[in-house]
Amino acid sequence: MTAAAHVERKMLPGFRVTMGFTLLYLLLIVIVPLSALFGKAQALKFGELVQALTSPRVLAAFRLSVGASIVAASIDAVAGLLIAWVLVRYTFFGKRIIEALIDIPLALPTAVAGIALTTAYSENGVLGRHLAAHGIAVAFTPLGVTMALVFVGLPFAVRAVQPVLADVEIELEEAATSLGATRWQTFRRVTFPLILPAIVSGAAQAFARAVGEYGSVVFISGNMPMKTEIVPLLIVTKLEQYDYAGATALAAAMLLLSLGLLILLHRLQGAIQVGGRT
Amino acid sequence: MEVNLSSVHKSFGAHTVLRGIDLKVHEGEIVALLGPSGCGKTTLLRIVAGLETPDSGQVLVGNRSPTGKPVVGFVFQHYALFPHMTVFENIAFGLRVKKRKDRLPEPKLRKRVEELLALIRLDHLASSRPTQLSGGQRQRVALARALAVDPAVLLLDEPFGALDASVRKELRRWLKKLHEELRVTSILVTHDQEEASEIADRLAVINHGVLEQVGTPHEVYSRPASPFISTFLGDANVLQGVVRAGSVRAADLSLSLNGSANGNADGKKATVVIRPHDLELLSTAESAGYRGTADALLATVRRVRNTGPLVRVDLLTKGGLSLEAQLLETAPLEVDAEVSIRVRAHRLFLE
């Protein structure tokens, strides 16, 4: 082997070109705009900022956005686990169709999802009419908002758990069985602890997506201030009323929330990789 | 408790893995299921464990069929330790999942686990996670975990397959000692005949799903029931010959029938197996005494290999047979030298 054969990665060309372009693009499209947001938010006086963020209408919107997202993410976590379990452990007729359907909320344009969900859950809609018969109204209520967010977050919950579940060595479960554990004991003591980080990660991803979701929710919510107004819509409304300060404050708060979630998710990813096999 | 297998058949799809296995494992003995990869030995072990069900035939552990309930302890090749539990909890697992009425009170449970930890000499690692242990340590924990539930039968699936050679040897010895202490009926699956011979009381050699021979290591080695077994256990020279006029002929080699055929064997094909250490290299003086008999052959030395205490010599007889001899020591041999060789013992398998 000659010395030339020991090529270090640094000899790969194009570092400057690709790095330069990447940084430039990021700068223009991401960094500058986001800095403008924080700059503008900073320009607000502290009093203004607090007022913008704590008016009753804003607080109600936060309660709805965050509350509905938490509920939706929890529902998604359970449904996601069920769906992932069935997809990983069983084969059955129509499995491939189900696999494809899971990704619909990711692939479908949010506006289309929004009007379709509203129509489905409205009083004479395909789903809404059965619920109305039991006195449950969905469209234009917080429940409707929650159901739309369940739709939006489901793929995240499923896709986070699926690969981790598939990776659990079958021998671990066989070992538990050979030691006398029942199927439930095996699930509770062996399988579940191993997939728990993935379930939490999926729920967190669903939550992150849900809290900022606009198109899928804005139609079904009805947007009644103090009742069914979500934060993203409130931002748009304030913009239309030229309340730039208010909109900026809200947007900055949302952005901080996003950043916090991003960090949390990265940590969770680490935990998933560490809790591996023997 | 003893294990009784009768006429066990198993296929996976179109592939028949086990054909009519009959085997009896006595109380307190270790039997090694020995055979090449894919011969069905692991499947058979899993059937005894209750992890697979046979297509036909009977499997009895004690006098109950196995259903995966804690009659058996199973040790996996890749340990299958629970990564999210400590060593202590791994060993305690079988005790914790017992039905309420069978469960030990916590202090007794802890004591039992501590006893086992002492037995495998890993008391100091009780709160460690499996990922922090070496391969050999993990396998010991896996064994302790299986023993914790007082199994009637202990099943080990290539337990040392994933370990380094030196660790393997050490654990082999340790397992043998442990078995002598505990005397649990055990079945060990391995493709390593040295390991099987060292640990097991009896060997069950399986080839392509068929149980070809069961016996002590010595029996199986010195009186193999088929050419396959003779080559699988230890080195062997395998020759194809024909029976003619009361002896078996292969090229320029003529050997006695060893009483293994009656008079009407003429013309039958036969497989001759000669162990390398049963080939004698004669000195010139000794050859003189044998000249004229077909027992001594002339051969040229093709290669000499000094591997530690043994000398392996590749020979080519005048008649074109390639043979390997194994000697403890010899006068220096040169390639292309001519020697006389004599077959001290051989085994014969008729068609």
Next chain:
Amino acid sequence: MIRVLLIAIVLALVGLLLGVPLYVVFHEAFASGWGAYVSALGDGDTRTALLLSAIVIALVVPLNTVFGVAAAYVTTRFAFPGKRFLAALIDLPLTVSPVVAGLVFVLLFGTHGLFGDFLERHEIKIIFALPGIVIATAFVTFPLVARELAPAMEAQSADQEEAALLLGASGWTTFWRVTLPRVRGALAYGVVLCTARALGEFGAVSVVSGHIRGSTNTLPLHIEVLYNDYAFAAAFAVSSLLVGVTFINLVARGIWK
């Protein structure tokens, strides 16, 4: 048995939660008959919206693809300080609410924005015009190509590229003939994802576009306008077009994953 029960529950869940919206789109689109469906698609404003959407993806997708390739290459083939931060930065638009994304560009380029005066003086319209829509869409979709390419490039060692270089190929040649062909599939899928997402982007575009019917409405915005005008059948008719794109997306995913 428990197996059958679980499968049944999952089938019901998926059907109700995910299948129903699809059904609704087509059911409503054709509720007023085939004729109404066709005329909704042929309507002038619809065609303008279609054209606008097409222009947007024609601009956004190639730009983001080039970026995606560059970003994936630089993060998987090199080590440098701050790499993890860069990777996180690339992921950022995915966690940001689309409305926030639109807002930041309004803050930059709107009449009261950072560059507002400058733009007004030179009569450049970004917000409430095509450029704003393009930029906002680019922001929201730019991680998509990079995120598909990066794992594919990561999974393939740089050995082949180094071999090409040692054989005398130039950087560009190596890139075109060795690097790119090996990640063809991931690249194609990334482009499909980016295109589908760009076509369907609603929140961010809604903020920057000004909703001027017939001039700054992309397809999703046009759907909103129709719906708010109670022209339900038309809204769903146009939606069915986008669902067509969704199917392409799902099929591509099924092939690639």
